[in-house]
Amino acid sequence: MRTLWTYARTNVERTALILAAIVILLAIFGAWLAPFDPTQIDFRARLQAPSWEHLLGTDGSGRDVLSRLLHGAQITILSTLAVLSVVVVFGCAVGMFSAFVGGPIDNMLMRLADVWLGFPPLILALGFASALGASLEAAIWALIFSWWPNYARLTRMVTVDILSRKFIASADALGVPTHAKVTRYVIPNAFDVLIVQVTLDISAIMLAISGLSFIGVGAQIPMPEWGAMIADGRSYVANGWWIVLAPGLMIFLTAFSFNVIGDMLRRELDPTSRRRQP
Amino acid sequence: MTEALFAMDDVTVALRSNGRKMVTGVGLSVKPGEAFGVVGESGSGKTLLTRTVFGLQDDAELVSGRVRFDGQLLPEQGYARAARKLLGGRIGFVPQDPFSSLNPTMRVGKQITEALYLARGMPMGAQRTKARAIEVLGEVGIPEPELAFNQFPDQFSGGMRQRIVFAIALAQEPKLLIADEPTTALDAITQRRVIELMLGRCRSHGMALILISHNLELLRQSVDRIAVLYGGQLHNITHADDIGSRTVHPYTEALFECIPSKEKTLADIRAIPGEPVGAGFGTKGCAFASRCRYAEPICRETQLPLNGDQPGRFSACLLGRGADA
Amino acid sequence: MSYVVQRIAFSILSLFILLFVTFLLSQVVAGDPALIAAGPNAGAAKIAELRQQMGLDQPIFVQFGIYVGNILQGNLGTSWFTQQPIARDLMRELPPSLELVFLAMLINLAVSMPMGLLTARFAHTKFDDAVRLVVLAGAGLPVFWIAIILQQVVAGNWGILPIAGRLSFSNRDFSGATGFYLLDSLMQGNLNVFIDTLAHLALPAFALSLLFTAVGVRITRTSMINEFRKDYVTLARAKGAGEGRVMFRHVFANGATPALTVFGMQFGWMLGATVLVEEIFGRPGIGRYAIKAVTQSDIHAVVAVVFVVGVVFLIANLIVDMLVYALSPRKQRAG
Numbered sequence: 001m002r003t004l005w006t007y008a009r010t011n012v013e014r015t016a017l018i019l020a021a022i023v024i025l026l027a028i029f030g031a032w033l034a035p036f037d038p039t040q041i042d043f044r045a046r047l048q049a050p051s052w053e054h055l056l057g058t059d060g061s062g063r064d065v066l067s068r069l070l071h072g073a074q075i076t077i078l079s080t081l082a083v084l085s086v087v088v089v090f091g092c093a094v095g096m097f098s099a100f101v102g103g104p105i106d107n108m109l110m111r112l113a114d115v116w117l118g119f120p121p122l123i124l125a126l127g128f129a130s131a132l133g134a135s136l137e138a139a140i141w142a143l144i145f146s147w148w149p150n151y152a153r154l155t156r157m158v159t160v161d162i163l164s165r166k167f168i169a170s171a172d173a174l175g176v177p178t179h180a181k182v183t184r185y186v187i188p189n190a191f192d193v194l195i196v197q198v199t200l201d202i203s204a205i206m207l208a209i210s211g212l213s214f215i216g217v218g219a220q221i222p223m224p225e226w227g228a229m230i231a232d233g234r235s236y237v238a239n240g241w242w243i244v245l246a247p248g249l250m251i252f253l254t255a256f257s258f259n260v261i262g263d264m265l266r267r268e269l270d271p272t273s274r275r276r277q278p
Numbered sequence: 279m280t281e282a283l284f285a286m287d288d289v290t291v292a293l294r295s296n297g298r299k300m301v302t303g304v305g306l307s308v309k310p311g312e313a314f315g316v317v318g319e320s321g322s323g324k325t326l327l328t329r330t331v332f333g334l335q336d337d338a339e340l341v342s343g344r345v346r347f348d349g350q351l352l353p354e355q356g357y358a359r360a361a362r363k364l365l366g367g368r369i370g371f372v373p374q375d376p377f378s379s380l381n382p383t384m385r386v387g388k389q390i391t392e393a394l395y396l397a398r399g400m401p402m403g404a405q406r407t408k409a410r411a412i413e414v415l416g417e418v419g420i421p422e423p424e425l426a427f428n429q430f431p432d433q434f435s436g437g438m439r440q441r442i443v444f445a446i447a448l449a450q451e452p453k454l455l456i457a458d459e460p461t462t463a464l465d466a467i468t469q470r471r472v473i474e475l476m477l478g479r480c481r482s483h484g485m486a487l488i489l490i491s492h493n494l495e496l497l498r499q500s501v502d503r504i505a506v507l508y509g510g511q512l513h514n515i516t517h518a519d520d521i522g523s524r525t526v527h528p529y530t531e532a533l534f535e536c537i538p539s540k541e542k543t544l545a546d547i548r549a550i551p552g553e554p555v556g557a558g559f560g561t562k563g564c565a566f567a568s569r570c571r572y573a574e575p576i577c578r579e580t581q582l583p584l585n586g587d588q589p590g591r592f593s594a595c596l597l598g599r600g601a602d603a
Numbered sequence: 604m605s606y607v608v609q610r611i612a613f614s615i616l617s618l619f620i621l622l623f624v625t626f627l628l629s630q631v632v633a634g635d636p637a638l639i640a641a642g643p644n645a646g647a648a649k650i651a652e653l654r655q656q657m658g659l660d661q662p663i664f665v666q667f668g669i670y671v672g673n674i675l676q677g678n679l680g681t682s683w684f685t686q687q688p689i690a691r692d693l694m695r696e697l698p699p700s701l702e703l704v705f706l707a708m709l710i711n712l713a714v715s716m717p718m719g720l721l722t723a724r725f726a727h728t729k730f731d732d733a734v735r736l737v738v739l740a741g742a743g744l745p746v747f748w749i750a751i752i753l754q755q756v757v758a759g760n761w762g763i764l765p766i767a768g769r770l771s772f773s774n775r776d777f778s779g780a781t782g783f784y785l786l787d788s789l790m791q792g793n794l795n796v797f798i799d800t801l802a803h804l805a806l807p808a809f810a811l812s813l814l815f816t817a818v819g820v821r822i823t824r825t826s827m828i829n830e831f832r833k834d835y836v837t838l839a840r841a842k843g844a845g846e847g848r849v850m851f852r853h854v855f856a857n858g859a860t861p862a863l864t865v866f867g868m869q870f871g872w873m874l875g876a877t878v879l880v881e882e883i884f885g886r887p888g889i890g891r892y893a894i895k896a897v898t899q900s901d902i903h904a905v906v907a908v909v910f911v912v913g914v915v916f917l918i919a920n921l922i923v924d925m926l927v928y929a930l931s932p933r934k935q936r937a938g
Contacts, residue, residue: 012736115617118868118920119913120875123893124624127909130897131628203743207814214747215878215894230748234883237755248748255743263739334837366843373841379834381853383860383932392852396843430932443838450842 004261007268016260023254027077030070038063038071038224047240057242059233065246068224072247075225076254079136080205083143084198090144091151092194096186098152099159100178110156113149121146122211129217136209136225139218143208147201154197158190192269199262203255210251226251281349282307283486284454288584289343291323291330300338301327304512305585306505308454308486313477315497315518316490317533318507319554324490325374325458327507332371332456333361348453367397370447370485372457376440376464380431386442387411387427390449397450411449418445419475437468444476454486462491473500494521494530495537503590506530509555509565511582514600515592527593527600529566564596572597606928614921621913626670629680629906679910680903684896689907693889697911698782699769700881700888702800704873706808711816712866719823719862720850723831726824734820741817747879750810754883757806765803767885774799807884811876815869822865827858860927867923871916 008014026033036054042062050057056065098109125142132138162168162185171181210227212218219225221232226247233243285307292299301323308314318324329335331345345352345361348368352360365371373379381389390411395401402410408427415423418441431439440460447455457476461469473489477500480487491497497504498518506514506529514527521534535548552569564570567577577596585592593600645653654660658669673680679689722731758766769784770777777796779787785804788796830836831854839853877890889908896904 010732111613111616112620115620118617118871118916119621119624119909120872120916122872122878123875123909123912126875126878126893126897127625127628127905130900130902130905134897207743207745210745211747211879214745215882215897217897227745227747230745230751234751237751238759241755244748244751248745248752251745251748252740252743255745256740257743259739259743260736263735329837332841334840362840363843365841371837371841373834373837375834379838381835381839381857383856383930384853392844393842432932446838446842 007264009264013260013264016257016264019253019257020261023073023250023257024077026070026073028074030073034064034067034070036064036067038068039222040064047236049240050242056246057240059229059243060236060240065229065243068229069226069246069250072224072226072229072250075136075219075223076206076209076251079140079209079225080202082140083147083205083209084201086144087147088151088194088198091148092155092190094148094152095155095157096159096182099156099163100182106156110153113152116146116149117153119146121208125208125212126215126217129212134217134220136213136219136223139209139212142212142217143205147205150201151194151197154193155190158193159186162186162189196262196266196269199258199265202258203262206251206255206258281310282346283310283312283348284308284488285346286331287344287346289327289331289345290341291327291338292341294337294339297341299341299510301330301507301510303582303584304343304505304507306512306515308488310453311481311484311486312503313480313487313489313501315501315504316488316507317492317494317497317504319492321554322507323510324507328456328458328488328490330358331361332365332369333358334365334371366393367450368453370450370452370455372440372443372447372455372460374459374462376436376443376460379443380439382431384430385427386415386429386431386434389442390414390427390446393446393449414445414449415442417479418442418448420445435468436464437472440464440472441475444472444479448479448483451483452485454488455480456488456490458490459492460489461496462493469496494533495539498522498534504530506533511565511594512585512592513564513566513582513594515585515590516600517591520591525600527595528570528572530600532569532571564594572599607925610921610924610928614917617917618914621910621917622671622674623667625906625910625913626667628909629903630666630670674910679907682896682901682904684899684901684904689904692892692904693907693911695782696887696889696892699784699886700874700877700890701915702783702785703804703808703811703877703881703886703888704870706804707812707815707873708866708870710808710812711819711869714812714816715819715823715862715866716855716859718820720827720855720858722820722824723827723854723858724846724850726828726831738817738820741813742821744813744817746810746814746876747883749813750807750880750883753806753810764806769800769803769886770796771799771803803884803886807880807886811873811880814876815873819862819866819869823858823862826861827854829861830854830858833857860930863923863927864920867920868916870919870923871912874912874915 004017005014008017040063042058044062045054045058046060046062048054048058048062054064054066056069059065059068094109094113098106121143124146125139128142128145129138132141163181168181168185171185176184209218210225210230213225213227214231216231219228221228229247230244233240233247236243285305287305289301289304290299291301304327306314306316316324316328326335326338330338330340340354340357345357347364380386384392387408391407394407394410401407412423412427415426420426420438420441426434426442431442434442444457444460455476460476461472464472473496476487476489479485487501489497489501494504498521501518504514504516504518504521505512506516506527508529514530516526516530520526521530525531526534532548532550535546536550538547550569555565555568562581563578564573564580564582567573570577572595574597580596582594582596585594658666661669677690679693681687682689682692685692718734722734725731754766758764765771774796777784777788777793779791781787781790784800785797788794788800836849836854839849844852874889877888878893879890880886881888881890882894889911893905893908895901896908
């Protein structure tokens with residue numbers, strides 16, 4: 001954490017770090033902080049503008065928007081983490097395998113990844129989610145299904161690069177076994193590149209999950225997922241703008257913060273993008 | 279003593295980002311038609327110095343010094359812009375890497391005609407331009423220049439590409455040509471041929487040449503005078519013939535001792551001890567003091583002398599080595 | 604020549620993988636198609652008969668063959684919801700979507716190319732930092748959210764542009780040969796409809812383009828920065844070329860090529876992202892069609908959309924790569 005803070009050079013980057021920390025804290029403690037039950041319908045209290053009782057107002061069914069937002073943080077962050085962890089582990093395994101095996105299998109796997117990567121992720125996920133039946137789990141699986149080649153390709157690239165360096169040749173000469181090469185050289189070297197990509201992908205996956213929920217193939221409407229909340233609030237934009245504005249702002253601020261942090265990490269960790277000093 | 283074509287005096291270059299001084303107090307002058315060499319190890323600041331002085335370096339600037347070209351003093355305000363104006367017409371420049379210094383998607387001929395147009399500031403008719411471009415291509419030794427006119431850079435070898443780059447500069451008929459490590463990316467034989475071609479053409483067109491290189495031997499055999507840069511400081515200006523035959527600056531001497539040749543036995547070839555000091559090292563004394571075999575405590579403390587009153591030859595050694603005669 | 608052949612072979616391989624994925628989606632993941640096709644009240648005999656008819660008792664590779672054969676004949680199946688052949692539905696829905704994507708792409712290119720070039724030229728200046736911030740923000744915008752807000756504010760509150768639909772009510776009878784109203788109206792010389800179409804396209808196209816433009820600026824910038832570092836830029840400056848000439852005559856031509864490839868991919872992604880905006884703006888198109896199909900559990904229709912978007916993506920990439928090749932010195936010398 002402290003290292004992250006020292007990386008920050010501008011106030012925007014510091015703000016992004018603080019915002020990201022807040023979102024993560026909300027994902028952990030948000031449910032306790034929520035003043036109301038996020039799914040409690042109360043038609044007498046519907047469409048109330050923000051007030052001291054309902055800080056962010058109520059939605060079309062009288063549910064407290066702030067409480068839903070706080071509960072939603074957990075859903076959004078957890079689903080994003082779920083997608084990312086599976087994708088990173090699986091993608092990296094495929095990528096490293098491909099790099100170590102080499103030859104026609106490597107070639108074929110990477111061709112496959114190329115083709116896979118090309119297809120619009122949203123549409124692929126849409127097809128997959130509809131085949132599984134619309135639910136948040138389906139959306140998560142759908143994104144895993146369409147996202148893994150990113151990491152396979154990245155890891156393969158990094159691994160091939162590391163394997164081609166001189167110290168690997170000397171490791172080979174010393175008879176270092178493959179698993180040791182992976183844990184000792186490949187993983188530490190790939191880590192920086194991966195951490196940058198993961199940070200940047202947090203926002204992309206978050207946007208995709210909320211997008212899928214928005215169009216109805218992800219989280220279903222009473223669930224306080226941010227994208228689903230926007231879908232739910234759509235019909236009330238004219239007389240209940242806060243219902244759509246609040247979750248959208250949350251998505252935007254979270255995605256923006258992680259984008260800024262990812263960009264910062266790339267500057268600090270990725271040697272190829274460092275400013276060239278003459 | 280003829281009037282200098284190009285002269286810089288007490289020039290200091292600093293990075294724009296943090297104001298760090300990378301090259302300090304350099305003064306040298308080049309006479310019309312003279313072949314002048316600048317030698318220095320990687321990181322000595324020779325490329326940064328030239329690129330900044332001619333307005334080609336965005337991230338560095340001239341923080342002090344006067345630069346004069348053809349009797350005209352360049353202004354301090356808007357220096358880079360004024361320096362850039364001299365390029366392409368009065369001053370030609372050949373960059374380091376022939377493999378990337380030609381625009382890959384533009385035909386060779388077009389790149390030369392563009393240079394002709396830019397040097398004259400007006401079109402001179404398609405036929406005449408083309409004829410002139412082909413003529414220049416022939417002059418730098420490109421076989422079948424008519425054919426080459428319509429080809430793309432990737433169809434030529436490194437040596438041929440550097441000739442084309444040279445042709446571009448030559449077409450503009452400048453009074454001064456600057457070549458920054460023009461042959462480093464080429465093999466030894468091609469290197470020699472390209473350098474000889476450049477020297478010959480510069481001589482026959484009456485152009486002055488500033489040849490920048492890390493290769494002292496190459497310079498010693500091709501130019502009249504050599505300026506030696508180390509750690510962003512000018513240490514020595516000497517006649518090429520003096521190197522190896524008379525006392526020169528200790529660093530120049532050390533550089534020369536690194537060069538293998540027929541006359542030297544293996545024992546005579548001596549590497550310079552220690553690691554080279556990069557430009558912008560930040561002490562006020564002699565940058566070479568840490569590796570110099572003659573160094574005394576004074577060398578690390580006292581500021582280097584400038585060559586303000588010694589236009590022809592100069593040695594910045596505080597102990598006076600190489601400064602006599 | 605060999606490059607062209609290789610590139611086309613890659614497209615065919617990609618098409619094959621696409622076919623396989625959609626086959627898996629529609630035949631395997633979705634459950635027993637015969638069971639679904641027979642309806643909830645069918646007896647076991649009826650289902651068995653259907654299984655045989657549909658080739659479901661055959662090995663999976665044969666089934667795949669049948670599937671590919673159907674698609675090659677232009678048969679994407681029948682939609683349960685519209686009761687129409689899906690291919691015919693999509694032919695109707697594709698033009699409005701493509702029209703939207705073309706306009707969004709135009710906005711994307713018009714912003715990304717100059718911004719990418721300028722931020723590369725003035726890299727690490729205040730201007731560059733400011734643009735980067737806008738870009739990072741743009742890349743964090745939920746498309747559907749900004750679409751709703753734009754619709755509410757620009758169309759609803761300000762009343763500057765139409766709220767929804769493809770044409771105004773007064774133009775409801777307009778039809779044309781191609782289905783691309785911008786093109787049709789021009790061909791018929793109907794300027795009124797042309798402007799009306801454009802007005803209806805403006806907001807959705809803008810909303811759709813935002814995220815892609817953000818990425819586009821970054822990609823173009825990276826590509827251009829690489830070019831600015833090369834020595835030919837130094838040589839061009841040394842020739843006495845002004846910065847304008849250096850940027851547009853030298854850097855742009857070289858730096859645009861790698862960026863073009865990404866824009867080609869974005870085209871397909873944009874078509875996929877129409878699911879996020881068409882519904883909001885009440886526009887016909889395959890995005891809205893796909894959502895309808897999903898909510899009606901019309902699995903074949905959904906898979907057909909996946910397939911068609913995939914094909915458009917492959918074609919767009921192929922065209923861009925061919926274009927890049929045609930512009931490259933390699934090609935110019937061969938041809």
